[in-house]
């Protein structure tokens with residue numbers, strides 16, 4: 213490789229070349245292992261760790277490596293490229309690609325030893341043709357639609373689909389699955405309806421007299437709120453990272469947030485009463501006040517919806533975000549008597565002293581769900597990994 217040519221990668225220089233950007237995501241790998249243990253014990257069945265979307269913002273490869281080392285049973289990703297990235301990184305676990313397959317990628321899915329979601333008879337034929345051309349069997353999971361209306365064969369049409377898949381010479385049916393639409397609402401009747409439809413579809417395997425493949429249905433909400441949906445395997449994503457599906461979700465399980473979002477003060481000043489702050493001049497202090505500037509913004513995926521709504525922890529105190537969040541920076545109000553100094557730690561998600569801001573709190577303030585906060589934090593923000601309390605040098 214030409215040493216003069218830049219290697220493609222995150223759009224920033226490496227932290228060790230130029231000094232650490234003060235804004236960073238800290239991932240606590242011990243929290244991940246802890247959550248995996250708690251969820252597995254709660255489920256009582258094998259766990260597919262869902263690592264799509266850059267492992268919910270935590271970093272695809274380091275998280276997958278850690279989960280593999282911790283004995284997770286299987287991984288789940290959304291599409292081919294995520295699975296390939298894991299194989300290139302040396303992950304040997306079974307990996308299910310959960311998205312609807314794009315026909316032209318069928319051969320690559322098989323060649324990369326990825327398990328394929330087959331969501332129609334047409335897709336089954338595409339996978340069979342690719343497998344036959346490669347001379348290599350495909351491992352597939354059949355997707356049944358029980359009410360999501362996203363991908364999958366409707367449960368009321370599952371008979372011929374299952375029959376065709378079971379008869380396939382080039383496909384091994386390892387699993388059969390569906391996805392829950394309302395599992396974060398413990399009172400919704402939708403989940404019981406979906407479970408009943410799914411089990412009815414699975415009965416076709418018995419009718420055909422073939423062994424039942426692995427049946428899986430539960431995402432985090434299913435696992436937390438609907439014990440009957442656990443079946444033979446569970447597919448938690450967000451709960452694995454210690455975050456709940458909705459700002460209003462509750463659980464009695466001891467889940468620990470794996471992500472902290474940290475920055476440091478880069479500027480301090482006094483703003484006179486009535487003097488507006490930031491774009492649009494939408495906010496002004498009522499009295500002379502002390503303010504700091506924090507170097508993270510919507511260009512990092514820190515939501516602009518938090519303008520004059522979110523909070524930041526500084527010196528163990530909650531401080532309001534004042535005015536609009538900019539692309540790379542925002543301002544926080546310390547009040548007339550507050551103190552903070554340049555380089556003080558600023559916590560956007562995580563704990564400081566006896567205060568904490570959870571991802572769920574940020575989501576509520578931004579008017580969205582915790583998932584969108586996590587996956588929105590982009591590759592401009594360096595990730596650092598802690599194991600047993602120390603920084604992992606090359607995670």
Ligand SMILES: *Cc1c(COP(=O)(O)O)cnc(C)c1O
Pocket residue numbers: 262264310391430431432433447448449450451457
């Ligand atoms: C994303 C996803 C999951 C994980 O969902 P969480 O709510 O994060 O637990 C499980 N199954 C499928 C099919 C998914 O797409």
